[in-house]
Amino acid sequence: MPQLNGGGGDDLGANDELISFKDEGDQEEKISENVSAERDLDDVKSSLVNESENNSSSSDSEADRRPQPRPHLESYARHRELFVEALRRQQDAGLFKPSPYAGYPFLMIPDLTNLTNLGNPYLASQAARTYLPMQWPLLDVPGTAAMKDHRSSPSPLSNKVPVVQHPHMSHLSPLLSYSPDSFPPQTPPPFSPDAGMSRAPHPAELSPYYPLSPGGMAQMAHPLGWLPGQSIYPITAGGFRSPYPAALAMNASMSGLVSGGFPSHLMPPTQTSVPHPTIVSPAVKQEPRDGGHHGKVSSPVEKAKDDRPHIKKPLNAFMLYMKEQRAKVVSECTLKESAAINQILGRRWHSLSREEQAKYYDLARKERQLHSQLYPGWSARDNYGKRKKRKRDNGKCDSAEVSGGPFSPPCVLTPPQERPPAHSHLTHTHLSQASPASSLDSPATPTTALASPAAPAPTHTDHPHPHQGESLYAEQVQPLSLITKSHRSGRDQLSHISQPPAPQTSYLHPLIRSGSLAKMSGPHSSSSSSSSSSSYPQYSPHMVSARSKTPPMFSRSFPLPPMLASSSNAAHHQSEQSLHCALTQSQPLSLVTRTKN
DNA sequence: CCCCCTTTGAAGGGG
DNA sequence: CCCCTTCAAAGGGGG
Numbered sequence: 264m265p266q267l268n269g270g271g272g273d274d275l276g277a278n279d280e281l282i283s284f285k286d287e288g289d290q291e292e293k294i295s296e297n298v299s300a301e302r303d304l305d306d307v308k309s310s311l312v313n314e315s316e317n318n319s320s321s322s323d324s325e326a327d328r329r330p331q332p333r334p335h336l337e338s339y340a341r342h343r344e345l346f347v348e349a350l351r352r353q354q355d356a357g358l359f360k361p362s363p364y365a366g367y368p369f370l371m372i373p374d375l376t377n378l379t380n381l382g383n384p385y386l387a388s389q390a391a392r393t394y395l396p397m398q399w400p401l402l403d404v405p406g407t408a409a410m411k412d413h414r415s416s417p418s419p420l421s422n423k424v425p426v427v428q429h430p431h432m433s434h435l436s437p438l439l440s441y442s443p444d445s446f447p448p449q450t451p452p453p454f455s456p457d458a459g460m461s462r463a464p465h466p467a468e469l470s471p472y473y474p475l476s477p478g479g480m481a482q483m484a485h486p487l488g489w490l491p492g493q494s495i496y497p498i499t500a501g502g503f504r505s506p507y508p509a510a511l512a513m514n515a516s517m518s519g520l521v522s523g524g525f526p527s528h529l530m531p532p533t534q535t536s537v538p539h540p541t542i543v544s545p546a547v548k549q550e551p552r553d554g555g556h557h558g559k560v561s562s563p564v565e566k567a568k569d570d571r572p573h574i575k576k577p578l579n580a581f582m583l584y585m586k587e588q589r590a591k592v593v594s595e596c597t598l599k600e601s602a603a604i605n606q607i608l609g610r611r612w613h614s615l616s617r618e619e620q621a622k623y624y625d626l627a628r629k630e631r632q633l634h635s636q637l638y639p640g641w642s643a644r645d646n647y648g649k650r651k652k653r654k655r656d657n658g659k660c661d662s663a664e665v666s667g668g669p670f671s672p673p674c675v676l677t678p679p680q681e682r683p684p685a686h687s688h689l690t691h692t693h694l695s696q697a698s699p700a701s702s703l704d705s706p707a708t709p710t711t712a713l714a715s716p717a718a719p720a721p722t723h724t725d726h727p728h729p730h731q732g733e734s735l736y737a738e739q740v741q742p743l744s745l746i747t748k749s750h751r752s753g754r755d756q757l758s759h760i761s762q763p764p765a766p767q768t769s770y771l772h773p774l775i776r777s778g779s780l781a782k783m784s785g786p787h788s789s790s791s792s793s794s795s796s797s798s799y800p801q802y803s804p805h806m807v808s809a810r811s812k813t814p815p816m817f818s819r820s821f822p823l824p825p826m827l828a829s830s831s832n833a834a835h836h837q838s839e840q841s842l843h844c845a846l847t848q849s850q851p852l853s854l855v856t857r858t859k860n
Numbered sequence: 861c862c863c864c865c866t867t868t869g870a871a872g873g874g875g
Numbered sequence: 876c877c878c879c880t881t882c883a884a885a886g887g888g889g890g
Contacts, residue, residue: 604886643881646883
């Protein structure tokens with residue numbers, strides 16, 4: 264994107280994320296459109312192998328750490344109000360600024376379900392976030408009558424069907440979301456994409472928006488907001504009130520859409536809880552364990568904690584993308600399993616052009632910002648332990664396992680480091696060109712790697728980056744088979760192996776590159792602020808290093824014969840399904856999962 | 861019934 | 876500093 268940062272300063276925009284774009288992006292972009300479809304197919308083709316090792320050893324669990332009481336609620340409430348106000352103003356004034364994001368006129372809206380809860384979208388456990396696409400122009404319109412209409416009639420599909428497509432996406436792939444099917448005939452997307460394009464808020468602008476100060480928010484629109492998963496329609500119920508969205512831009516329109524009225528009034532004055540989409544009631548959805556009921560808490564302290572609403576982490580760029588695209592993928596493929604779908608999504612993600620990814624990074628950034636504003640004291644840690652903790656695998660043995668598995672091939676698994684990259688990259692080594700040794704790194708190389716995200720915005724194109732390899736990346740993907748290791752995180756070390764080169768390397772953003780990557784020290788970037796760390800933290804090495812590893816997809820070391828491995832039933836299932844897709848596409852992808860041992 | 865699986869990214873803690 | 880670990884979403888599958 265365009266520079267998010269705009270020239271100005273916004274820091275915000277700029278930096279954050281590094282997108283991992285692969286360079287492909289550039290080329291890809293072009294390609295992407297056409298190709299996207301193909302790629303997907305290709306992607307699918309590849310076979311996956313998973314190993315899961317699970318282990319569970321988690322020690323921690325301590326989950327709850329710190330009981331510190333935070334003033335969240337209060338602040339939340341306050342924020343909410345502010346937002347509301349902002350909205351109004353917006354309506355009144357109708358301010359929209361053109362934004363770089365033109366294409367993304369989306370708003371986030373809390374799901375109906377959420378509505379129920381105090382309106383805080385996040386509260387609801389599940390449906391916490393809904394994004395609506397909006398047209399900017401419309402936004403201005405007070406009445407949004409039109410929109411309303413659409414919305415007013417709930418469609419059956421409404422909930423899970425993706426109704427609208429993201430404009431920009433559209434070109435990406437045919438798939439795009441919404442399949443027409445989804446829509447009831449009548450429901451055309453409320454907003455035409457084109458129109459929507461008109462403008463989106465500039466990231467830079469964000470800040471202003473989020474600001475506590477009421478005024479600011481108005482402008483924000485959620486760029487990507489719409490997530491297909493949640494339907495727009497849901498909103499109708501009256502409840503829509505979430506600050507979050509509001510913040511985003513809530514456009515009045517939205518509100519209008521939703522409630523038809525102003526949300527503000529909808530909002531219960533008293534509520535303390537904040538309506539951020541991320542908020543979830545104390546019991547986390549995920550955690551059934553609690554029983555969902557608050558009740559359980561025994562100690563006072565805990566109790567206190569419980570009382571606090573569960574605030575979900577803001578969605579990252581990929582998650583946003585997933586939400587958006589999942590339905591589409593599902594519709595295309597017969598696969599239903601999320602795990603399989605996610606794999607596909609992961610691939611697609613990588614195949615996205617940097618610009619496209621940038622959009623999501625941007626949104627994610629905005630969400631984070633907003634989230635931080637809404638919940639200043641919130642820490643991701645607060646949610647630890649709420650989910651069950653997963654076990655982690657343990658050692659990575661897996662690799663061995665994996666490899667050992669049916670495929671001997673080197674599988675990806677090879678121990679992390681060891682395997683040089685070669686394999687992984689094999690194909691593409693070129694890409695990485697980088698380096699041999701580092702090869703893995705190449706991608707991995709943090710330094711390099713990092714860059715990207717941030718860049719997104721700026722990216723725009725240029726990126727001089729050297730690497731060009733990127734493009735390759737995309738291709739690579741296809742052919743490869745995937746072997747995943749289950750666990751990601753930590754162990755990904757393997758990743759190196761697989762590392763996809765593309766992304767990282769390529770992307771380095773100029774900025775980043777120039778600067779340090781790591782944190783981008785902001786300095787450079789644009790700006791200013793290095794600001795907030797929070798905002799941009801991303802650059803971090805993580806991308807690269809740790810996870811970036813993400814080998815999975817890339818790991819292609821060798822193409823697995825389709826089915827190889829499968830040890831588990833599960834594998835079969837997936838594989839079958841996968842096949843489905845694959846078939847359609849062309850090759851089957853096989854997933855092999857390893858179950859826990 | 862509940863957790864797992866799977867993806868990428870963000871963030872915090874620990875070494 | 877770097878690595879590791881969790882969590883975020885989602886939904887079928889498995890125990």
